[in-house]
Amino acid sequence: MLSPYRTENTDISATQVAQANACVTRKGNAARCSNCALRRLCMPTDLSTGDFGRLDAIITSTRHIKKGESLYRTGNDFQSIYAVRAGSFKTVVMHRSGREQVTGFHIAGEPLGLDGIYGGSHTCDAIALEDSSVCIIPFQLLEVLCRELKVMQHHVHKLMSGEIVRESGLMMMLGNMSAEERVAAFLVNMSSRLAARGYSASEFHLRMTRDEIGSYLGMKLETVSRMFSKFHRDGLIDTRGKQVCILNMDGLKNV
């Protein structure tokens, strides 16, 4: 039954929100959630055809970000969350002293921007590590949909909770593990995420610099480099710049 309390007018059109954003492209038919290859990564698996129609009505635009440019910056008004469509991003929080901390790397199919819900503006910068594109998901419209579709509501809750879990895993690394263990865990983690997207688990191209990896893992770039060298000496990996080949996955997992 429709509750008497639910009387607020929440209707904003998708167009209205999309227009507020620069550099957006209207999605063609090929770019709809209903036939997107990444669907199973960003969206609930058990949506009906009708549900997908409603989703397609909300997620109507994408945005292209060139390497080094930002999707949003600290303090920007929060309007939408994003799903990485192609390419990759880093998220960075800045300390008043000017020091930066990379808080995450985000590849295709992963969400971005959930931090902004809390205070209505973003608390970090999202920077493209290569030429990339995202789907724009107007958050107010998503909230409307979540009030009507139980599976979508639960999915959004899982997305956010997943981010909380991911971060506490990272805190474990930063607080408890040696530089060697952290770099190994980082490589294993990248490998499994890429594998989940159909890429090779053993051979891949890192899009971020040693400095960015170091910031993420709480160490200096020289230390990252030394660990890579050490793993190479131990026969665990091969590296050639940003190209990485994992020779002994179990060995790496057991570091």
Place this chain on the structure above:
Amino acid sequence: MLSPYRTENTDISATQVAQANACVTRKGNAARCSNCALRRLCMPTDLSTGDFGRLDAIITSTRHIKKGESLYRTGNDFQSIYAVRAGSFKTVVMHRSGREQVTGFHIAGEPLGLDGIYGGSHTCDAIALEDSSVCIIPFQLLEVLCRELKVMQHHVHKLMSGEIVRESGLMMMLGNMSAEERVAAFLVNMSSRLAARGYSASEFHLRMTRDEIGSYLGMKLETVSRMFSKFHRDGLIDTRGKQVCILNMDGLKNV
């Protein structure tokens, strides 16, 4: 308008969920959200009287946890989230090697258990630091309410996003700051959270050990102790065991 898609039967009675939990106490009239002193900390500020009625119907029980005992443990089935009613908790994630990382301290009015939504079971242990009690919020019932009450939906999203923001701040500390800076930031943070609850900002009792603080901040207990001693020498604080008095808040903030 009620959407045709919203047809799933989501009705589980609050009693049913509450009974699944041991050690629960049925709330008396005094213990209802509608007249709880912590209301403004856990709940949206702009609920109508009717809305509070609906909330009271969902949050019908509390649970008491003795010092050292757990509210939930890693792997426990996820059913409910919790709001700390009195006392305090730590959350701890365990590494396979047996090492522990404290991922948070939670005091009155703060949420607990949001990590469990992601995979349907908890990913950390929540341990009481003193005799404590929590309000039990059956998550499935909360989701039902969120589909009907826009303000409640948005509030839950803010809670989760707030947790994400909190954790990225902690990652900044762990990754970028010296032991001295971390301990100073920890004291300032505790002070402001206690002040928000009406306690003194300058004088308080830490409920956790040096070891737990150290785990949280990614350092050894001896280092925590040394930093406390250093701050004392510098005239920033006075300590007497777990009792802390901040003598120079600005000095502490600028460490």
Place this chain on the structure above:
DNA sequence: CGCAGATTTGACATTCTTCAAGCCCAGTGG
């Protein structure tokens, strides 16, 4: 082809941990 930025490596400095000893304090039992 040549440069600018990224990476690797070495030598040395610093921070934090480890180990060890003693102290303080709250709770307990005689």
Place this chain on the structure above:
DNA sequence: CCACTGGGCTTGAAGAATGTCAAATCTGCG
């Protein structure tokens, strides 16, 4: 009531891990 005890805390000295600085490659891009 008081001495005892054990956990928690503090402090010192020595050592290990990581950071800092510097120089020599390497690599991709224009």
